[in-house]
Amino acid sequence: MHTTVLITGATGTVGREVVIQLSMLEGDIRVRAGVHSLIKGENLKRLPGVEIVEMDFESQASLHAAFTHADKLFLITPSTKYQVDMSRTLVDEAKKKGVKHIVKLSGIGADEEHGIEMARWHTAIEQYIVASGIPYTFLRSAAFMQNFANYDAESIKNEGKLYQPLGEGRVAYIDVRDIAAVGVEVLTGSGHEGKAYELTGPEALSNYDVAHILSEVTGKQVAYVDVPEEAARQAMLQQQQPAWMADALLELNRMYKAGGSSKVTDTVRQITGRAPRSFRQFAEDYRECFV
Ligand SMILES: NC(=O)c1ccc[n+]([C@@H]2O[C@H](COP(=O)([O-])OP(=O)(O)OC[C@H]3O[C@@H](n4cnc5c(N)ncnc54)[C@H](OP(=O)(O)O)[C@@H]3O)[C@@H](O)[C@H]2O)c1
Incomplete structure (x- = not known):
């Protein structure tokens, strides 16, 4: 039995690293890179076992193919206030298609009650994911x-x-290669559901x-x-x-x-076994x- 992992924002800073690191694993992982534009996703195609799928977070209709038979989702949306609505659309589709685990790239401070505006975007998305009932892991990055x-x-x-x-x-x-390494561990290991990790x-x-x-x-x-x-x-x-x-x-x-x-955490080492x-x-x- 293989597991299909859909990575959104796959041509971006973190998404590209997640795709690269997942593609290097041996085993039954199928890597599906969700790209906004097929041209930008061209060089991801050369990675072993990676399939490319076009998707536009602002169009529910464009998401059907990307989510079909997707078992897990690495959720990355762009750094704007519109990411809240985009993420809701993606979570709704994930729920419809029976996705079993969402790993969300979030930000430090997303758990603070009176946080800054950018952290509140992540708070809203995290809360929506929790309410969806889909098992989740939040990667709150510095x-x-x-x-x-x-x-x-x-x-x-x-x-x-x-x-x-x-x-x-x-x-x-933090180096995004370490965020990706944590993401890969969370997607392929066990015991990470319901957790929020602060990564620095x-x-x-x-x-x-x-x-x-x-x-x-x-x-x-x-x-x-x-x-x-x-x-x-x-x-x-x-x-x-x-x-x-x-x-x-x-x-x-x-x-x-x-x-x-400025707080430094030891989470990268705890999860990957390697120093950041x-x-x-x-x-x-x-x-x-x-x-
Ligand atoms: N930068 C930081 O220091 C930092 C720290 C903590 C958390 N974060 C969080 O990290 C996330 C951003 O990650 P990142 O920096 O890896 O992203 P990024 O490099 O900005 O890339 C965003 C990705 O999303 C795609 N995209 C944009 N609009 C889209 C749409 N409508 N439909 C489909 N795809 C779309 C982009 O494709 P195109 O380029 O083709 O549009 C790109 O692949 C944000 O949630 C941000 O809050 C950032």
């Missing part, structure tokens, strides 16, 4: 190390500057620490520029972020600045993005 490669690489590469409004705030950044990297770093490590690894000077909040807001608006998204991001950054995501990657390891592996 900020990704890969955010530096996705959003800051240009200025680091071109100007030797890391612009962020975090002051000296320390964040327990091995240490809490300030952006001064991050810039220092990037300088050492790239061999060129990278300086952290602590941007005033209003300037950060203007930059986000110029990059066509809607005002509500800029506000939500600034609130998140304020929480980071105040040390609200350090920021230096991440920087070495992604060096090409920054030079």
